[in-house]
Amino acid sequence: MSAAKVVRVGVLGCGNVGGAFVTLVTQRADEIEQRTGVRLEVRRIAVRNVSLSRDAEIDPAMLTSDAYDIVVDPDIDLVVEMIGGIEPARELIATSLKAGKPVVTANKELLANVGVELYEMADQHGVDLLFEAAVGGGIPLIRPLRESLRGEEVRRVVGIVNGTTNYILTKMSEDGVSYGEALAKAQQLGYAERDPTADVEGYDAAAKAAIIATMAFGSRVVAGDVYHEGISKITGGDIAVAKRLGYVIKLVAIIERDRSSGEISVRVHPAMVPVAHPLASVRESYNAVFVEGEAVGSLMFYGRGAGGMPSASAVLGDVIDAAVNLSKDSHGTIGEFARPRLRPIDEATSEYLISLDVDDQPGVLHDVTGVFARHDVSIRAAEQEGLASNARLVFITHDAKESSVQSTLRELRELPHVRTAGGILRVLGE
Numbered sequence: 001m002s003a004a005k006v007v008r009v010g011v012l013g014c015g016n017v018g019g020a021f022v023t024l025v026t027q028r029a030d031e032i033e034q035r036t037g038v039r040l041e042v043r044r045i046a047v048r049n050v051s052l053s054r055d056a057e058i059d060p061a062m063l064t065s066d067a068y069d070i071v072v073d074p075d076i077d078l079v080v081e082m083i084g085g086i087e088p089a090r091e092l093i094a095t096s097l098k099a100g101k102p103v104v105t106a107n108k109e110l111l112a113n114v115g116v117e118l119y120e121m122a123d124q125h126g127v128d129l130l131f132e133a134a135v136g137g138g139i140p141l142i143r144p145l146r147e148s149l150r151g152e153e154v155r156r157v158v159g160i161v162n163g164t165t166n167y168i169l170t171k172m173s174e175d176g177v178s179y180g181e182a183l184a185k186a187q188q189l190g191y192a193e194r195d196p197t198a199d200v201e202g203y204d205a206a207a208k209a210a211i212i213a214t215m216a217f218g219s220r221v222v223a224g225d226v227y228h229e230g231i232s233k234i235t236g237g238d239i240a241v242a243k244r245l246g247y248v249i250k251l252v253a254i255i256e257r258d259r260s261s262g263e264i265s266v267r268v269h270p271a272m273v274p275v276a277h278p279l280a281s282v283r284e285s286y287n288a289v290f291v292e293g294e295a296v297g298s299l300m301f302y303g304r305g306a307g308g309m310p311s312a313s314a315v316l317g318d319v320i321d322a323a324v325n326l327s328k329d330s331h332g333t334i335g336e337f338a339r340p341r342l343r344p345i346d347e348a349t350s351e352y353l354i355s356l357d358v359d360d361q362p363g364v365l366h367d368v369t370g371v372f373a374r375h376d377v378s379i380r381a382a383e384q385e386g387l388a389s390n391a392r393l394v395f396i397t398h399d400a401k402e403s404s405v406q407s408t409l410r411e412l413r414e415l416p417h418v419r420t421a422g423g424i425l426r427v428l429g430e
Contacts, residue, residue, distance in 0.1 A: 004039040007323040010070040011045045012092060013082035014063075017106060017133070018045070019054055020312035021080065021319075026057070028316070038323045044070045046083070071096045078322055080315060081105040090114055097121050097129065102322035102331065104315055106133035112207035112223040115214060119334045128331045130318035135161065135208045136287055138310025139303040140317075145215040145291070146334065152293040154216045156256040158428070159289030160282050161208045163306045164192045164199035165231050165251040167285045169270075172239050173248055174283075179234060191285050191306075201230035202251065205268040209253040213266045216291070217257055219340035221266055227345040229269040233423060241355060241394060242425070245381075247272035248280045252428060263343040271428040272353055279428070346403035351380065351427035353396050354409065359417040360384075360391035367415055368393060375408040376400075396427065 009025070011018055025040050033039045045058065046067035064070065071079055071092050079096040081103060083089055089110050096103050097118070105111070111118070111134055122129035132142045145154075160166050164186055171182035183200065186192035198204045206226040213221040231251050242249050252271045257264050273280045278300060282288040287305025292298050304310040325331050358364050365384075372379055378398040385392040397405065405424060413421045 004033045004037055005323075005327040006039045006041055007326060008041050008043045008075055008077045009080060009319065010073065010076035010078070011042060011080045011082070012067045012070065012089075013084070014045050014047045014054065014058070015082065016308035017311045017315065018080075018082045019058075020308035021082070021315050022058060024309075024312050024316050025319075032320060036320060036324050038320070038327050040319065040323060043076060044073065046070050067092055068095070071101070072099065077101060077326060078319065079103045080319060081107060082315070083107075084109065086110050086113060090118070093118055093129070094121060097125050097127055100125055100127055102128040102130070102326055104128075104130045104318040104322055106131065106311060106315060108134040108204070108207045108211060109223075112210040115211065115222075116220050116337050119337070122331070123333050126331055128322040128325055129334070130322055130332075131211075132318050133311045133314035135211050136289065136301065136303070136314075137163075137305040137307060138313050139287060139289070139301050139305060140314070141212070141289055141301050142215060144299075144301070145212070147332075149216075149291065149293060149296065152296055154257070154291060154293050155259070156254070156292040157212055157216050157289060158252060158254045158256075158279075158292075159301075160250055160279060160287050161212075161253050161289065161305060162199055162202075162205040162251060163285030163287055163304070164196065165205070166282065166287070167191050168200070169231060169234070169249055169251065170283045172234070172236065173243065176236070178236060179232065200232050202228035202268045205251060205253050209255055209266050209268055212253070212289075213255045213264060213340075214337060216255060217264055217340065218335060218337055219264060220337045221264065221340055221342075225266060225340075225342055227267040227269070231270055234270055237355075238425060241353070242272045245272075245353075245396070246275050247427070248275060249273070249425065250279060250282070250428075252279070254428075258343065261343075262341055264340045265343040265345075265348055267345055267348065269426060271426045273428045277428065346401070346406075348402045349399050350402070351397055351399055351429065352405050353394065353425040353427060354405075354412075355395075355422055356393045356412060356418050357420040358391050358393055359419065360386075360388050361417060364417045365393070367417065368412065371408055371411045371415070372397075375404045375411070377404050377408050399429075
């Protein structure tokens with residue numbers, strides 16, 4: 001065999017994923033060389049604090065606090081970006097690409113906002129920009145969408161793409177704990193940040209949904225295009241109602257394209273998932289994504305959606321591909337992206353669950369159902385819980401337009417015998 005091609009890697013950021021990546025390269029370099037003819041060598045690592053002790057066995061001489069110095073270093077062939085955020089990550093990646101250096105990133109926030117700009121830059125300069133770990137952690141999802149399913153007419157992608165919220169909802173459903181208790185446990189285990197807003201309010205899942213939509217439909221979808229709701233308002237009462245009716249509540253991302261109009265709908269929100277649906281059994285911090293295609297049917301991708309080692313495994317897979325392509329003076333093109341026609345959330349349709357606390361008096365049900373009828377929202381099922389001051393009406397609708405359901409809810413809140421009308425829970429269809 002000919003001598004291995006050495007690819008010198010610069011790493012920007014050495015947190016949980018960065019440290020795990022360096023460890024994997026050290027452990028697997030010989031096998032990777034044997035299988036690919038490429039020798040990966042981590043040469044330099046940019047960190048905020050060079051004096052901080054680290055779990056990974058890292059030579060302190062490789063550390064620097066100057067990330068820019070790494071990307072312009074002529075002795076670095078390939079850059080791995082894991083510092084997060086939009087700036088300076090965008091400038092660092094752009095500088096690397098313009099210098100002909102492939103980049104592997106796990107930065108979902110960056111890609112969900114300016115990804116298309118960077119994809120085009122990578123193609124222009126003939127190098128790879130790979131990002132498997134940005135969406136599903138260790139779950140291979142982006143590569144199948146980019147490559148294996150490139151000739152497929154993808155109709156719909158639906159899944160659980162945030163492990164923090166799935167862990168919280170699992171604990172609320174199975175252990176009966178409150179949202180606050182479940183969140184505190186997630187923070188204790190390291191699943192949730194000290195400020196959990198990005199996870200629990202749906203921003204993280206929305207960024208991932210934007211990247212998925214861009215890859216699945218070849219369209220320029222950014223995070224701001226994604227409607228999102230979080231789980232912070234989900235109560236034990238919501239969990240109990242869903243369970244009694246044969247559902248579990250999950251935070252889901254739904255990405256779909258209307259076949260007749262071509263409009264794309266991208267949204268993230270809590271949904272009642274039928275217990276027979278495979279997503280209902282996805283527990284703890286695991287993720288799962290369904291891809292539905294015209295020819296291929298339904299595919300499911302399942303695994304750990306976060307964590308140091310699973311995400312580092314995805315990063316390493318990208319690095320190997322980019323390094324092999326670099327050794328052959330080639331790259332994998334992502335393609336061009338069209339401007340999408342986006343369907344606003346008001347035009348989306350679904351079944352809905354609506355709960356009302358009402359006075360248990362004659363005529364109340366008549367008044368309530370009259371509001372549904374005026375807004376053309378058909379009721380599929382209805383039941384009453386409790387009596388007198390504890391009376392609650394629970395409705396599940398047939399498929400209805402979001403705007404009609406929201407108008408219904410606003411008018412219901414104005415009825416004199418409706419004490420409280422909470423939010424709505426959408427029901428995930430087949």
